[in-house]
Amino acid sequence: MRHILSVLIENEAGALSRVTGLFSARGYNIDSLTVQTTEDLTMSRMTIVTHGSDDVIEQITKQLNKLVEVVKVIDLSESEHIERELMLIKVRAIGKDREEMKRMTDIFRGRIIDVTEKTYTIELTGPGEKLDAFIKAIDSAAILETVRTGASGIGRGERILKI
Amino acid sequence: MEISGAEIITRCLAEEGVEFVFGYPGGAVLEIYDAIFKQDKFKHVLVRHEQAATHAADAYSRSSNKVGVALLTSGPGATNGITGIATAYMDSIPMVVISGQVGTPAIGLDAFQEVDMVGCSRPVVKHNFLVKDVRDLAVTIKKAFHIATTGRPGPVVIDVPKDVTINKTEFSYPASIAIRSYNPPTKGHPGQIKKAVHLIGEAKRPLIYVGGGAVQGNASQEVTELVKLLNAPCSNTLMGLGIIDGTDPNFLGMLGMHGTFEANLAMQYCDVLIAIGARFDDRVISVPNHFLAQPKKIIHIDVDPSSIAKRVKVDIPIVGDVKHVLTDLIAVLKETGARPNAEGLADWWKQVEAWRKPDCLHYEKSAEIIKPQFVLEKLCKVTQGNAIVTSDVGQHQMWTAQYYKFRRPKQWINSGGLGTMGFGLPAAIGAQLANPDAQVACITGDGSIQMNIQELSTAKQYHIPVKIILLNNRYLGMVRQWQELFYGNRYSETYLEALPNFEKLAEAYGHVGMRIERPEDVEPALREAFTTHKDRCVLLNFITDGTENVFPMVQNGKGLNQMDLPAHMRNLQQTPFENNRDYGNLC
Numbered sequence: 094m095r096h097i098l099s100v101l102i103e104n105e106a107g108a109l110s111r112v113t114g115l116f117s118a119r120g121y122n123i124d125s126l127t128v129q130t131t132e133d134l135t136m137s138r139m140t141i142v143t144h145g146s147d148d149v150i151e152q153i154t155k156q157l158n159k160l161v162e163v164v165k166v167i168d169l170s171e172s173e174h175i176e177r178e179l180m181l182i183k184v185r186a187i188g189k190d191r192e193e194m195k196r197m198t199d200i201f202r203g204r205i206i207d208v209t210e211k212t213y214t215i216e217l218t219g220p221g222e223k224l225d226a227f228i229k230a231i232d233s234a235a236i237l238e239t240v241r242t243g244a245s246g247i248g249r250g251e252r253i254l255k256i
Numbered sequence: 257m258e259i260s261g262a263e264i265i266t267r268c269l270a271e272e273g274v275e276f277v278f279g280y281p282g283g284a285v286l287e288i289y290d291a292i293f294k295q296d297k298f299k300h301v302l303v304r305h306e307q308a309a310t311h312a313a314d315a316y317s318r319s320s321n322k323v324g325v326a327l328l329t330s331g332p333g334a335t336n337g338i339t340g341i342a343t344a345y346m347d348s349i350p351m352v353v354i355s356g357q358v359g360t361p362a363i364g365l366d367a368f369q370e371v372d373m374v375g376c377s378r379p380v381v382k383h384n385f386l387v388k389d390v391r392d393l394a395v396t397i398k399k400a401f402h403i404a405t406t407g408r409p410g411p412v413v414i415d416v417p418k419d420v421t422i423n424k425t426e427f428s429y430p431a432s433i434a435i436r437s438y439n440p441p442t443k444g445h446p447g448q449i450k451k452a453v454h455l456i457g458e459a460k461r462p463l464i465y466v467g468g469g470a471v472q473g474n475a476s477q478e479v480t481e482l483v484k485l486l487n488a489p490c491s492n493t494l495m496g497l498g499i500i501d502g503t504d505p506n507f508l509g510m511l512g513m514h515g516t517f518e519a520n521l522a523m524q525y526c527d528v529l530i531a532i533g534a535r536f537d538d539r540v541i542s543v544p545n546h547f548l549a550q551p552k553k554i555i556h557i558d559v560d561p562s563s564i565a566k567r568v569k570v571d572i573p574i575v576g577d578v579k580h581v582l583t584d585l586i587a588v589l590k591e592t593g594a595r596p597n598a599e600g601l602a603d604w605w606k607q608v609e610a611w612r613k614p615d616c617l618h619y620e621k622s623a624e625i626i627k628p629q630f631v632l633e634k635l636c637k638v639t640q641g642n643a644i645v646t647s648d649v650g651q652h653q654m655w656t657a658q659y660y661k662f663r664r665p666k667q668w669i670n671s672g673g674l675g676t677m678g679f680g681l682p683a684a685i686g687a688q689l690a691n692p693d694a695q696v697a698c699i700t701g702d703g704s705i706q707m708n709i710q711e712l713s714t715a716k717q718y719h720i721p722v723k724i725i726l727l728n729n730r731y732l733g734m735v736r737q738w739q740e741l742f743y744g745n746r747y748s749e750t751y752l753e754a755l756p757n758f759e760k761l762a763e764a765y766g767h768v769g770m771r772i773e774r775p776e777d778v779e780p781a782l783r784e785a786f787t788t789h790k791d792r793c794v795l796l797n798f799i800t801d802g803t804e805n806v807f808p809m810v811q812n813g814k815g816l817n818q819m820d821l822p823a824h825m826r827n828l829q830q831t832p833f834e835n836n837r838d839y840g841n842l843c
Contacts, residue, residue, distance in 0.1 A: 103437050106386070107374055118379050148565070155562035161383040161403060164437040256436065 095124070096150050097169045097176060097246045099254050100139040103162040104130050111160050112139065121145065121153050125178075125243025136164065136256075140176075140245045167254050169246045176246040179216070180224045181206075183238040186213040190235055201227045212237060220244075258424040261390040261416065262287035265354065268397040270297035271429045274325050276316065276689050277301065278309040282329025283369060284356025287421035301689065301718060304710040306333050308682035310340020311708070314349050314411075315683035318669045319644055320690040321474070323350050323405060330356040331369030334415075335376060339676060341411045342380035346673025347495060348472055350409035352400050353377075359419040360388055373415045382410025390423040398433045407440025408560040409472055441559060444576030444584060452530075452555045452572050453588045459528035460600025461607075462488040465511065467540075468495025468672065469533020469558055470578050471665045476500070478582035479532060485589060486596055489608050491519035493534050494657055495672040502641065502661030508608065509617075512540040513810045514654040517616035517825065520808065520816040522608055524550050525832055528596070531556045533578045536568040537673075544568050546815035557581045610833050614825050616808050617658055626775050628652065628727045628800045631782075632659035635697060635725060638782040643695040644669065644687045648680035648704030651733035654806045656699045678707030684722040685714055695786060696722045702755055703732045712765035715793045723785050724795040726758055729802040737805045741820070762795035773799045 102108050109128060116123050124142040131138050143153060150168065157166045169176070186194045191213075198205055198215050201223065207214035217227055221244055228236070248254065259267070265288055269277065278301045281289045292300050303309045306328050313324030328337045334355040344351045358367040374386045383403050385396050393416070400412040456462065464486070470479050476499050483490045483506050490500050491511040500507050509516035511523050523529070523541070529552050534540070541547040544567050554570040556563075557578055564573040574581050589595075619629050632655050635643070641661050646669040647653040653670055662668045669687050671679040684698035705726055715722060732750040739747050759769025768789045772781045778798065785794040807822040817830040 107378075110375070111378060114378055148569075152562065152566060155564075159560065159562050161435070161438050 095144045098141045100166050101164040104137045108162045127243045173249040176244045178244045179242045181240045183214045185235040261421040262291035264393045266291045266295045274298045277325045278312040279327030282333050284330035284418050304713050306336035307339050308711045310337045311682035312686035314344040315669050315686035316690045319687035326353045328355045331371045334373040343671045343674045343676045344411040345380045350404040351411040353413045355415050357415045357417040360417045377413045381413050384413035386415045390420050390425045398430050442577045444574040444581035448574045453594045457594035459596040461527040461604040462596045463522050463526035464488050464490040464530045466496040466499050466532045467493040467534025470499045473578040475579040476665045497668045498662035498665045518611035521611050524816040529554045535563045625801045634779045636660045643697045645697050646680045646683040647699040649675045649677045652701045652727045677704040681711045685720050688720045698724045702728045716766045721791050726797050727800050729800045758797040767793040771797045
């Protein structure tokens, strides 16, 4: 099953490699991983999307907690949460495609953030499935380049991950 | 006054009460060695290979309540130390390793003797540090000792670039340290302890299974008290030996792949298992499904939450320091008076004694050829079970675990998790330095001893009077045993054809060498080594039976009640002997 883990970790050199090293050494899966410092610059927050049986996820959580630099770990998917991913996608925009791309971007509530005579670069945010849906909805031959950040997540309502 | 990074290192080590640093100099650590030359707070022990530095530091920790320290130079010095770091990591041994690094401006430029030590060691350390600023050095060393020794202990590496050892700053060593992201558990949850007491009160066939965590957690007294309070049988893992006196009637011997008949069957057929500082690893329970096919309730006490439910799901996990948890558990047991069902327990003991009776460690004695088991029985007799015993890895290690009756914890020093050949001799050196008045024996084989034999030179330099008990069977015995049992006697590369004359080799290093070929000479030779040559390092080259195998044995993929047994027990059934007892689903 898919799980989305939020990790608060000391913002120190090598901390990321400890996390990724743990996943590869123990044979766990990383579907995506995002990381950036928080409002407290001494700390980073990671969002790791992974999958595995409940036993495996329990071990992943425990092993992450065991890392000396990890401050806190929660499994966001245990309760209601929001996740968002950013995609930048460059598409061919000539002839009738140009209008079509603009329309699709509007439907998906994306934004065109760079324009040339032949291309659009579109910014699209949402859950991963929405970004997948956009890719499916447009003509695959028109896609020149895509880049996706992987999911970032946060708990709904009063649920807070903080030290 | 500002002092250099190198001086800060020596001052910090002195502040930590370090007595010995095991190391080997080189370019990146020249400043540190200069600072060592100028101080007299601790001694440096010059090994002959960096692997030995880490093993010696490790064994220094294992045989005492102090922390072993190793000092390695950058590049090959550091990578040579990795095997010893991994060995300590697998057995959760506290150790601090300082490695030199090329100067910070040269890092990443493939400089001479540069290796990414933080990267290389990351999978085999509890934590590691690269110190880029001399002002962070003292606090990093403080953190390293704190992390290495608390919670589930382990090795910590501090990588120090050369310019950091040269640069100067004001020195102050923090008296204590708090790390917000690191808060190891201490006390166990009272609710869980109550549940455990309730379960113990319902037990008919309890077993107490104790591993190395109880040794590292200094919980010998508490374990023994619990065993006596419940009058439960107790078995130890390879790493747990000595936690309860090996001659205690409640002690069933080691369990696992080469565990005793009675311990393995008790493990399989118990109804309430109390696991203390043990991790249900493959060499202990073999296949989890087979182990759990016989219904049992499990209480698991461990300081590391990730050890719980890793291979086996348990009913009552208790996360905490084993000493604290056991103290609380014993208090609640006394308060409530909860004890295992008396009738059930009496029946259980009858069964256990019936399993014990055929004596699974019995072997055919010989008047012609030295049996390896015989040497270990005699060693135990001559040293009165009191020696600190280190071992290498293989058949001799298992026989030592089976035949030497350890009396106390921290007396048995071996590489259990990683199974590192070459561990024994440097470990004996470390253990002897930590315990200068103890008799120290290193049990080894003709394969293992050659993996770090250069340390005979270290033993000479520092007058280390260890006794090397070499069980020389001309084979890599454990591999040969597997080839005999599972590979149709095809002894692929396990016969050592060009062995040196070990006793002459020992003499060449300046030690006493002895060759023993007759069974009747075994005991006198041991006595001579431990009395006449008390103050010398002695290598006793015992020419042993090369065909001997270690039994009982649980083959890979088999259950604990499917042991290969020694000849005199081959036809014995491995289920409870009386079927009218309530053992649930027999498998």
